[in-house]
Amino acid sequence: MARHLAMAAQLIDADPALAHEHAQAAVKRAGRIAVVRETAAITAYATGDFALALRELRTYRRISGKDDQIALLVDSERGVGRPDRALEAGRAVDRAALAPGVRVELAIAMSGARLDLGEPERALNELDVPELDPDRAFEWSPGLFAARATVLEELGRVEEAQEWQRRAIIAADALDAAAGYAESEELFVDDIEPEETASADQSTAAAATVDPASDPHGGAERTDGER
Template sequence: MARELLEAPELPEDIEYSDLDEEARRELRTLPKGLAETVGKHLVAAGGLIDTDPEAALEHVKYAKAKASRVPLVREALGLVCYHAGKWAEALSELRAVRRMTRSDEHIAIIADAERALGRPERALDLAKEVDTAKLAKGTQIELAIVAAGARRDLGQLDAAVVSLQGDDLKEGRRDPWSARLFYAYADNLVAVGRKEEALRWFLNAAEADENDETDAAERAADLTNESGEPTESHE
């Protein structure tokens, strides 16, 4: 019996191929023009749905893969949507494929985090050790360090998790794109070792640095303050 063809999910009316960034369109030029535009539109649709309806986003990227499975961009999109939707094994499979196809470690932190989510913290740490971090973008270096610290916590290495995040980037005045997440992770690990006073300070630092509301640092700080009965320091 012939394999049933995957039905195309309906595209929102306002989707345009031109909404896809130039670099992505360039990569899709390996496909016939009509197919490139179809695949591109489904990638745009997935990008618009990933935060509000990850399951619908998944339908669009799965369809894109069915049409263009040899294009790294398409596999990357599927892997990232799967990761966002909590489908760890699928995310791992797709992003490993992208890593082989591109010979790039751009998504190594997400791959390691998926390993951790699947209950394999040792594998996450192995990935963090084997990759050449000097060749990674700074943001990826920080994300990988955060994942590795989490893996150490999973293994009961609480003090090592705290120490592993210390360094030049962990300074209260830093306002890099990754500062809020780094400060938050450090605070979270301080809580795990019972250093709650220091954790409160770093949650407050994270809240100050978190201009895009990526974390719940302010709420965590408030919770710690309520536990200790101390007033929360104003950071306006």
């Protein structure tokens, strides 16, 4: 079972279908273990089987009692064409109890559901979370900034959309450049140009780092609900 899970994790980006086969093999051997059902859900989502992803996510949630994959559940509801159900699922959780990264992924998924319903103004409101800081880069920042850019473009606010897209690129470049500095969870990115983050040496000159102990958001992990 553990070998199948390891292979699923290794293959998820390169070959989602094969990763899903390994996940299904693990389910047959240990279907009552939460991480097995979680892996099955993630690989099903990666292959576009949103109905199966929903079933596996509900099973994972029932076994584990956790809401850490709520964004994936919301997005899977969108995937089967039920944006209203997606919004209901997202509203049913206590967002204050979620880790910052999970809360951001949920906000992005909820915003997407609002766009599905033709509600761009509400989609923008969904992204107004405490983690939205245009001047600092956390692991969740590139996806959050890009989602905001998408909604602003939908609203016809092109210049604002371009600015948020620029910041998404800067944040991603800054985080990539700092990848070798494991102690750095947060970067200040205001006024950094993308080319300034082309190397680690340039990054350290352009971006100030903060000790994780002083980071009010903590070291949230990246989730799998990126859109």
